[in-house]
Amino acid sequence: MNKFVTNLLLAGCWAALSGSFSVFSLLVGFVLGFLILWLLQPLIGGAPGYFLRTYHWIRLIVMFHYELIVSSLSVVWDIVTPRHRAKPDVIEVPLDVTTDAGILLVTNLISLTPGTLSLDVAPDRKTLLVHAMFAEDPDKIRNDLKNGMERWVKEAVET
Incomplete structure (x- = not known):
């Protein structure tokens, strides 16, 4: 799956878990999702592009x-x-x-x-x-x- 789409899904999950679909909550979720994907990169593979x-x-x-x-x-x-x-x-x-x-x-x-x-x-x-x-x-x-x-x-x- 595309990492950007995965990152967007993680941002949506964060917003749902936090109970607020505000721009700030989605932005925090996007940053956290980015960090999670970056940390999991050796496990999920793919180019770092x-x-x-x-x-x-x-x-x-x-x-x-x-x-x-x-x-x-x-x-x-x-x-x-x-x-x-x-x-x-x-x-x-x-x-x-x-x-x-x-x-x-x-x-x-x-x-x-x-x-x-x-x-x-x-x-x-x-x-x-x-x-x-x-x-x-x-x-x-x-x-x-x-x-x-x-x-x-x-x-x-x-x-």
Whole structure:
């Protein structure tokens, strides 16, 4: 049986045993189910792909929220201070993500981050045009996007 479905069933069982089908109870049940499946992995066999993918998704979510907070503070600081640091530019970012879901997720996460906006994906799906509000060093922006957002999405979606 699929480990994710088993994990959902364990979360439902936990909620039933605790007598509360709240979001918090289901979340606690999901975490406990995950830990149980991880501990039982040597007995039930199978590849550890589910656990690795879950780790990559959690890391993607946490790191996106970190980037969201940092970039929001940067934009707010630029707005409230008298000296504006914004040097906008359009940057070409080569894409390593190959799946439709991965490209869609990368472009949307970049657009959701304040100070950046995904403009277009090249027809060959190898290049992404990004408008950056603080583009003093386009190579640094390109490197940050490749080694940050795109890498996290690629690990979560394509592994």
